[in-house]
Amino acid sequence: GTSGTINSKTYPLEFAKTDPDVVVNGCACPMWVPLVENGEYDSPGADYFIEKKVNELMEMDPLIDTIILGCTHYPVLQHKIEKYVPSNVTVVPQGKIVADSLKDYLCRHPEMDERLSKYGEGRFLTTESVEKFQASAKIFLNTDKTIDAHRIIF
Template sequence: MTKNSQSIGIFDSGYGGLTVFKEIKKLLPNYDFIYLGDNARAPYGNRSFETVYEYTLQCVEWFFAQGCPLVILACNTASAKALRSIQQRDLVARYHDKRVLGVIRPTAEIIGDLTNTKTIGILGTKGTTTSMSYPIEIGHFFPDINVVQQACPMWVPFIENGKYHGHEMDEFIRDDLDSLFAQSTDIDTILLACTHYPLIQDKIRQYLPQNIRLITQGEIVAASLVEYLSRQHWLDEKITKSGNTRFYTTGVADDFETHGEVIFGSKVKAEHVNL
């Protein structure tokens, strides 16, 4: 494996993080990146806190072994269940010069400005919703916002298996949206709190009233990363900037390339890794 010792690491349990990485790459085209999808163990959404932490830490340490000084958890479940422990425990104890960031805080910092009714709907995995990370984080910045959550446990398996182009999952989408609005009719803004979900946002919109704002995280996280690097000069200076991007998966490389090219919007050449 050829090392680029100063790349930004982008992690997801599977393909979904590519929706975030695509936006990051637009804003930071000259930076070097490594993307890792833990496809062999996806989805993470229904796994326990302990298991998600274990898997995520393994992947983060793999990035560190490649020399990455910064890793982005482009996965809501990993951000919800593992990020805090990694930041407060593992970085402090063993990786003082490394940084790991997630997707929840950047979203929580701005989402309250996007609602007029002060009621936000969250669509996510079971792991993300049960963690209560979004209500807690949004509450820090916007204490007057009402956050309503709905777990969508079937969405990621459909997306990971490439079965989202037809109508196979439409019933699940409709039922989960009905369950969300059954909790509150005041919702005017919905966050897709899983990086896989932008791949089906057109389907989701079919079952939403036109006045509902649908928020995806890619542009939010990308803009937040740019701002973060502008403040952390010591870290930004470490990252090499030759425009190189490499993709890895714990699953089947050919499958990753096929699905990844559709999501990422350009050719993806992947290598298999064992963790």
């Protein structure tokens, strides 16, 4: 995860609620975000930094069986991360965990689900340049479609 995510201890605290015997190791990967944001996610430099951190994590605990990608940027690197983890290790993007949790919540709270609009259109507001945002959004959303983005100024 990011340094902030690791320092927050969110994952160990949440896992302890459901299974206190689960061992959670955190490893901050601060170089991974710039790889994505600067379009270097498929470069040899990306391989270097990813392999280095994966090795560091696996040395912490060789019994690791699952790696949670604790940052919204990391799924862009998932194919490279999987290249360096042992074959018995599962790599899980946090987005799936969040989506499954939200689905579970909405099933248990149909009154909230009923308040949600369905089949709406997406529109993105950004404080940075629209062009830069659109380029990044295409990477994160894995699409060639034009992203409807608008710059806002406070």
